[in-house]
Amino acid sequence: MSSEDRWLLPEGIEESLPDEAAWLxxxxxxxxxxxxxxxxxxxxxxxxxxxxxxLIGPSDxxxxxxxxxxxxxxxxxxxxxxxxxxxxxxxDAHMLKREAPTRFCYLGTVLHTRPSGxxxxxSPLQLGAELYGHAGVDSDVEVICLMLETLKLVGIENICLxxxxxxxxxSLMRQAGLNAEQxxxxxALLQQRxxxxxxxxxxxxxxxxxxxxxxxALSDLSGNEGMLDSAxxxxxxxxxxxxxxxNYVEELSKRVMQRSPEIQIHFDFAALxxxxxxxxAVFAAYISGQGEQIARGGRYDAIGEVFGRSRPATxxxxxxxxxxxxxxxxxxxxxxxxxxxxxDPQLHEKIMQLRAQGERVICELSGQSGDALSMQCNRILNKxxxxxxxxxxx
Amino acid sequence: MSSEDRWLLPEGIEESLPDEAAWLxxxxxxxxxxxxxxxxxxxxxxxxxxxxxxLIGPSDxxxxxxxxxxxxxxxxxxxxxxxxxxxxxxxDAHMLKREAPTRFCYLGTVLHTRPSGxxxxxSPLQLGAELYGHAGVDSDVEVICLMLETLKLVGIENICLxxxxxxxxxSLMRQAGLNAEQxxxxxALLQQRxxxxxxxxxxxxxxxxxxxxxxxALSDLSGNEGMLDSAxxxxxxxxxxxxxxxNYVEELSKRVMQRSPEIQIHFDFAALxxxxxxxxAVFAAYISGQGEQIARGGRYDAIGEVFGRSRPATxxxxxxxxxxxxxxxxxxxxxxxxxxxxxDPQLHEKIMQLRAQGERVICELSGQSGDALSMQCNRILNKxxxxxxxxxxx
Numbered sequence: 001m002s003s004e005d006r007w008l009l010p011e012g013i014e015e016s017l018p019d020e021a022a023w024l025x026x027x028x029x030x031x032x033x034x035x036x037x038x039x040x041x042x043x044x045x046x047x048x049x050x051x052x053x054x055l056i057g058p059s060d061x062x063x064x065x066x067x068x069x070x071x072x073x074x075x076x077x078x079x080x081x082x083x084x085x086x087x088x089x090x091x092d093a094h095m096l097k098r099e100a101p102t103r104f105c106y107l108g109t110v111l112h113t114r115p116s117g118x119x120x121x122x123s124p125l126q127l128g129a130e131l132y133g134h135a136g137v138d139s140d141v142e143v144i145c146l147m148l149e150t151l152k153l154v155g156i157e158n159i160c161l162x163x164x165x166x167x168x169x170x171s172l173m174r175q176a177g178l179n180a181e182q183x184x185x186x187x188a189l190l191q192q193r194x195x196x197x198x199x200x201x202x203x204x205x206x207x208x209x210x211x212x213x214x215x216x217a218l219s220d221l222s223g224n225e226g227m228l229d230s231a232x233x234x235x236x237x238x239x240x241x242x243x244x245x246x247n248y249v250e251e252l253s254k255r256v257m258q259r260s261p262e263i264q265i266h267f268d269f270a271a272l273x274x275x276x277x278x279x280x281a282v283f284a285a286y287i288s289g290q291g292e293q294i295a296r297g298g299r300y301d302a303i304g305e306v307f308g309r310s311r312p313a314t315x316x317x318x319x320x321x322x323x324x325x326x327x328x329x330x331x332x333x334x335x336x337x338x339x340x341x342x343x344d345p346q347l348h349e350k351i352m353q354l355r356a357q358g359e360r361v362i363c364e365l366s367g368q369s370g371d372a373l374s375m376q377c378n379r380i381l382n383k384x385x386x387x388x389x390x391x392x393x394x
Numbered sequence: 395m396s397s398e399d400r401w402l403l404p405e406g407i408e409e410s411l412p413d414e415a416a417w418l419x420x421x422x423x424x425x426x427x428x429x430x431x432x433x434x435x436x437x438x439x440x441x442x443x444x445x446x447x448x449l450i451g452p453s454d455x456x457x458x459x460x461x462x463x464x465x466x467x468x469x470x471x472x473x474x475x476x477x478x479x480x481x482x483x484x485x486d487a488h489m490l491k492r493e494a495p496t497r498f499c500y501l502g503t504v505l506h507t508r509p510s511g512x513x514x515x516x517s518p519l520q521l522g523a524e525l526y527g528h529a530g531v532d533s534d535v536e537v538i539c540l541m542l543e544t545l546k547l548v549g550i551e552n553i554c555l556x557x558x559x560x561x562x563x564x565s566l567m568r569q570a571g572l573n574a575e576q577x578x579x580x581x582a583l584l585q586q587r588x589x590x591x592x593x594x595x596x597x598x599x600x601x602x603x604x605x606x607x608x609x610x611a612l613s614d615l616s617g618n619e620g621m622l623d624s625a626x627x628x629x630x631x632x633x634x635x636x637x638x639x640x641n642y643v644e645e646l647s648k649r650v651m652q653r654s655p656e657i658q659i660h661f662d663f664a665a666l667x668x669x670x671x672x673x674x675a676v677f678a679a680y681i682s683g684q685g686e687q688i689a690r691g692g693r694y695d696a697i698g699e700v701f702g703r704s705r706p707a708t709x710x711x712x713x714x715x716x717x718x719x720x721x722x723x724x725x726x727x728x729x730x731x732x733x734x735x736x737x738d739p740q741l742h743e744k745i746m747q748l749r750a751q752g753e754r755v756i757c758e759l760s761g762q763s764g765d766a767l768s769m770q771c772n773r774i775l776n777k778x779x780x781x782x783x784x785x786x787x788x
Contacts, residue, residue, distance in 0.1 A: 006444075006446050006447050006450070006484075006700050006701055007447065007484050007487070007488035007489075007701045007702070008444065008447070009440060009443060009444075009447075010442065010443065010444060010465055010467070010468070010470075010472060011467055011468075012467075013440045013441075013442060013443065014440065015437065015438060015439050015440050015481070015485065015489075016437060016438035017437060017485065017489055017490065018435035018436065018498075020438075021435070021436040021437050021438045022435070022436060024438065025426065025436055029423060032419065033752075034749070036728070036754060037748075037749035037750075037752060037753060037754050037755065038749065038754075038755070038756075039730060039754055039755070039756035039757075039769070041412040041415070041416070042412065042415040042416060042419055043409065043410060043411060043412060043415050044409060044410035044414075044415045044418065045409050046403060046407045046408065046409050046517065047407075047441070047474075047503050047505060047517060048404065048407060048461075048474075048505060048517075049403060049404065049407065050400075050402065050403075050404060052400050053400050053401065053402070053403075056400070067442075067463050068463075069461050069462075069463065069474075071404055072507050072508065073404070073405055073406075073509075074404070074405075076404075078404060080441075080442075080463075080474070087409070090400075090401050091409065091411065093401070094401040095401075095409075095411055096411065098764075098768075099763050099764055099768070100762065100763055100764020100768040100769055101759055101762050101763075101764065101769075103756075104412075109441050111441060111442060113466050114466065114467070115467075123440065123441060123442075133762070133763070134759040134761075134762050136759065136760060136761065138735065138757075138759040138760050139759050142757060142759070258737075259742070306400050307400055307401045308401070334430070336433060341532065343652075348653070354431075355428070355431035355432065356431075358427075358431060359431060360430060360431050360432075360433055361431065361432070361433070362432075362433035362497075363433075363532075363536060365495055365528040365530070365532040365533050365536070366530060366532050367528075367530065368494065368495050368527070368528050369493050369494055369495075369527070370492075370493055370494025370495065371494075374492075374493070374494040375433070375494055375495075
């Protein structure tokens with residue numbers, strides 16, 4: 001590799017230069033502070049862990065997306081975190097062991113072996129919040145409202161909220177008598193929205209006609225509130241848990257609408273894309289009219305079971321770097337004060353005073369190239385009548 | 395692996411639970427804000443890069459400490475950052491290309507294949523500052539003073555500053571006629587402070603007696619200011635650059651003492667431990683009487699050359715998690731307000747008001763276990779005469 005391209009970054013691996021880094025730092029603080037006022041406590045999860053701890057769900061996708069490393073101390077396989085939910089589940093189940101509901105938030109880079117998301121990144125800056133220890137609509141509503149507040153805080157408007165329930169589809173497949181293999185294939189086709197292949201596969205499963213019709217209808221059951229009644233009609237003869245789950249989602253939507261009447265709600269009982277360990281209500285935020293999710297979450301009860309403690313849980317996550325790209329909020333560039341190269345102790349004192357007041361003061365270095373302008377300073381320190389004074393740059 | 399130990403973290407890989415995470419977040423902000431007032435701009439470097447970009451120095455140590463990964467998209471070798479200096483050098487040389495001096499800071503986790511440092515960690519939270527584009531005492535003084543301010547800000551006192559110059563030792567070995575292989579072996583022995591082996595190896599090199607004496611004397615040349623004169627005496631007949639480098643370090647110490655008269659300064663011209671790419675003045679901070687470095691840095695001119703642009707550079711770095719362990723500053727726990735489960739719109743409004751004022755308000759979830767006390771709330775919201783009022787918890 002020649003020196004000319006040693007600066008190349010791998011595809012989907014990004015760095016943040018000063019302007020973007022300042023934006024991310026600013027909103028990191030605003031968002032974590034907001035989460036804190038809602039009772040969500042920050043945790044910092046490890047960058048790497050043993051694979052057994054990271055890959056606790058049924059998702060092959062997470063396994064494929066995880067970079068693998070060998071621990072030279074033990075020879076065991078480790079992975080770079082591709083997601084933080086299993087890590088937070090471990091903290092809830094094993095480290096804190098609280099009885100009462102527990103709220104966590106986190107912010108950090110995760111790595112994926114392959115690019116994904118609207119920016120085709122392999123290193124999203126994952127921001128998330130999770131609520132452990134409560135089953136029911138209250139906690140899902142809280143987490144959805146916190147997700148919507150997060151988007152609002154960075155200035156994103158015209159939000160469309162997708163609501164669904166992973167349990168509806170999985171329960172129907174079981175009731176229809178499909179085996180595990182068939183269920184997996186059908187789910188994969190639905191996730192890819194490959195509907196002709198889905199229909200073809202379903203026909204080949206030789207189900208009773210009624211179940212075939214129900215599963216076909218479901219792939220198409222999406223829309224606004226009016227759709228809920230037709231869904232209940234189509235599914236009226238199925239196991240009662242299915243109707244209960246539809247009612248749960250309906251209740252969820254009503255409660256969210258009370259708090260955020262300005263958002264659009266869309267229902268989709270066959271949307272499974274991107275949900276790795278969720279097993280209850282699921283939700284995702286879009287910008288109206290645009291294709292890619294900007295945040296998503298859902299309920300993943302019992303995720304802590306492998307760590308010795310099963311608790312209900314719900315949460316959401318998003319990529320803060322993706323939000324930085326679509327947020328209409330820009331930060332003002334900092335304009336500093338340029339201090340001349342002079343070892344006068346009074347100057348040093350003045351500089352330290354200004355810095356303590358939050359001013360950026362840049363000291364001239366002897367013989368340096370560049371003046372106040374090229375150092376992004378709109379003011380200079382100047383000595384007048386034995387006093388160091390801040391003046392506008394000429 | 396049984397479910398009982400799936401929660402085990404690999405040796406030297408840590409997580410931060412809420413108390414420690416809050417401390418780290420608090421001082422992250424104070425420190426980055428302080429760096430900003432000195433003109434240091436935050437950059438966020440990638441977690442992984444191609445190995446060619448990460449391993450640009452002569453250090454085998456950095457190579458051994460770097461976790462390796464294969465990029466599935468290209469088949470090329472990547473590494474997890476074990477240090478951020480080469481990444482910042484790439485940003486200075488290739489991305490920003492400013493002519494004037496440029497100041498950067500960074501804060502993020504790096505990974506090492508083997509434990510090191512006072513806490514035997516493999517995942518330090520590296521905080522650092524770097525100044526590109528200026529050669530000379532001014533920039534070294536600025537960086538050292540910023541390092542001392544950093545330690546002061548987290549409450550660490552009794553700081554001892556070690557000063558040295560990598561150029562002195564490497565120049566003497568060259569003048570003595572040692573070949574590259576011999577130089578490397580001797581440096582390694584000095585780094586380990588294996589002095590008997592060092593002496594033995596030196597004797598076997600069959601040098602002129604004068605050089606043998608000089609190199610033996612050097613391994614022992616450390617002490618306070620008084621040592622500088624004896625060093626100059628021992629080295630008076632060597633290449634003039636050696637005396638110039640000693641004078642440079644002397645000047646550095648005087649300038650730092652002017653700013654921070656309270657610290658102890660110690661000189662060591664054979665201390666090479668932990669310096670990976672430095673080639674000029676080097677410095678390290680200790681707590682007086684304790685063995686392990688808590689911060690270190692130095693000058694690494696021309697580091698950007700492999701990225702197509704050679705500039706002088708100086709900087710320092712430290713592990714913020716290690717400082718968290720020794721800092722005397724603790725944060726007060728946040729005491730929240732517990733809000734009852736009630737869908738009164740007035741309550742919701744009151745909650746949002748309190749949160750906007752920075753209060754932590756935790757909403758009761760229907761049927762939850764745990765009361766205000768177990769939710770770390772010292773106050774509750776109570777309805778009196780149609781008004782929601784914050785009251786002390788009984």
